[in-house]
Amino acid sequence: MIKLTGALLILFAGTMIGMFYSARLAARPNQIRQLVHALQRLETEIAYGYTPLPEAMIRTAAGLQPPVSDLLGLAGASAGEGNGQSFQQCWEEAIAVNWPQSAMKEPERLILRRLGTTLGISDREDQQQHLRLALLQLQAEEEAAREDQARYGKMGRNLGILGAALVVILMV
Amino acid sequence: MRRDAMELLPGELKAVIGRLAPRTLDGIEELRIREGRPLEIVSCGQSRFACEDGTLHRSTDRAYRPGREVCRQLLERITNHSLYAMEEELRRGYITVPGGHRIGLAGRTVLEGGKVRGLREVGGFNFRIARARVGAALPLLSKIVDWPKQTVRSTLILGPPQQGKTTVIRDLARAISSGEWGTPAAASWGGRKVGIVDERSEIAASIRGVPAFDVGPRTDVMDACPKAEGMMMLLRSMSPEVLIVDEIGRPEDADAIREASHAGVRVIATAHAYDLQDAMGRPALRQLLEDAAFETVVLLRRGEKGVRFEIDSLDRHAQGHGRRAREPSGEVQAIARGHPGPQTDSRPAHAPV
Structure with a gap:
């Protein structure tokens, strides 16, 4: 009886792990897509609206979903507070706080951190160039993420169940 | 500060800066911040280098x-x-920040087609601390009122740089606009509509179009606008009774001022010049003075005790061979100005200080 319960629990856990893994894989391209939209919006605010960066961040965040909106919102809010921090510091902090909640991986993080070193501290064209560069890189990542999802999404789920089944068989 | x-x-x-002596801190006029070089502080008229512990030294x-x-x-x-x-600010070389302070910038310029497009890599900041002296112009205002018309006379204020010309016209704008004429006899006149053309954002220090200094309740400000154009725009759109401009001197400024004075608008302007003779040496000013666009010329001198006004009424009607007859005894007025001055700043003041 206990064995049966244990086996069921293991099966359940394995399935869940597989589901979680594939859900993360599925969420990643979507979140990158959100980020791409955010950068496009930001580019408009900066290049055509001349909106000050903290305000542009907050405005951009308003049209998005978490965790990307939280990231931008936090960066904008702490830059706007004016406690003497540079924007880069605010940005890094916002990334550090929000990254664990996101499904995104290291390449996106690197792209964002690199963008943070340039945002707000050069003229319009320069800003536009940096934003576009980051945009292109993110789009490439998005594509890769979609491929990953197609390739490993189903596999992850199946692997979870099958792995759990294997453990159960070995136990019995 | x-x-x-x-x-x-x-x-x-x-x-x-926080470790400076309180007296120095209060009297700060300029902070000069240069990357990798000593921090310079201009306070109470003296320039010194600051150490990390807040002491000031010559070396x-x-x-x-x-x-x-x-x-x-x-x-x-x-x-x-x-x-x-x-x-736009980088092209002009300074930024106005909330509170009306102006920060001059120096660095490597970016050129486009031979013209400066902006600054990149800013290495030097000149932080000019703004302070409005509410009431600074009242002794002057009482001398330049036009009694029959119940307004002010068109006035040209002359003085070398750093004498407080801008401070004076800022306070004139505030006083005229709020109806503080500096004499009890004029107390019932009320304020006049004032238009300020603030080409260098110095008079009103507007942030997003809203003046940071108190320039009076009936004052409209055309910010960062070329003077001549701004005067015409204000004349057309805001029907001012008094126009206030800083540092005139170009021919187109003169045209606009003439236009305004024909429209019955009183103009108060400043110009860089040591005295009347000096001003006569500048073609645009000379033309204006000869056309009697101004009724009064005021010389500004900043002495040990404060700002001193020397008022010179150019009488429109009494004249021989086209020269203005000068009032023989130019009135001299001194305002005591305790350093560093009561800081009323941009808050409205109901009593002259």
Whole structure:
């Protein structure tokens, strides 16, 4: 009886792990897509609206979903507070706080951190160039993420169940 | 130094400034921040280098030297992390921040078609602390009222740089607009509609079109606008009774002023000139003076005790061979000005200080 319960629990856990893994894989391209939209919006605010960066961040965040909106919102809010921090510091902090909640991986993080070193501290064209560069890189990542999802999404789920089944068989 | 100015400084620099003696802190006129070079503080008319512990010295040996990171943070703070939104300001070479302080910038310029498009890599900041002296112009205003018309006479204010011309016309705008004529006899006149053309954002120090200084309740400000054009725009759109402009001297300024005076609008303008003779040497000013566009000329002198006005009424009607007859005894007026001056700043003042 206990064995049966244990086996069921293991099966359940394995399935869940597989589901979680594939859900993360599925969420990643979507979140990158959100980020791409955010950068496009930001580019408009900066290049055509001349909106000050903290305000542009907050405005951009308003049209998005978490965790990307939280990231931008936090960066904008702490830059706007004016406690003497540079924007880069605010940005890094916002990334550090929000990254664990996101499904995104290291390449996106690197792209964002690199963008943070340039945002707000050069003229319009320069800003536009940096934003576009980051945009292109993110789009490439998005594509890769979609491929990953197609390739490993189903596999992850199946692997979870099958792995759990294997453990159960070995136990019995 | 006012708190709003302090708030703009990055932590390290703020700490150094915070350690200055209170008297020095109150009297700060300029902070000169140069990357990698000694921090210079101009306070109470004296220029000194500041050490990390807040002491001031003539020599640069032990002076505090702000580093690259501090300068970068400062630039970010004063541009609100948005250098790209400051293109116009960078082209002009200074940024006006909340509170009316002006920060002059020096660095490497970016050229486009041989013209300066902006600044990149800013290495020097001149933080000019603004302070409005509410009431500074009242002794002058009482001397330039036009009694029959119940307004002010068109006045040209002359003085070398750094004599407080801008401070005076800022307070004139406030006083005329709020109806403080400086004499009890005129108390019932009320204020006049005032238009300010603030080409260098010095008079009203507008932030997003809203004046940071108290320039009076009936005052409209055309910010960062070329003077001649701004005067015409105000004449057309805002029907001012008194126009106030800073540092006239170009021929087109003269045309606009003539236009205004024909429309019955009183003009109060300043110009860089030591005295009337000096002003006569500048073609545009001379033309204006000869056309009697101004009824009064005021010479501004900043002495040990404060700002002194020498008023010279140019009488429109009494004249021989086209020269204005000058009132033989130019009135001399001195305002005592205790250093560093009562800081009423941009809050409205109901009583002259």
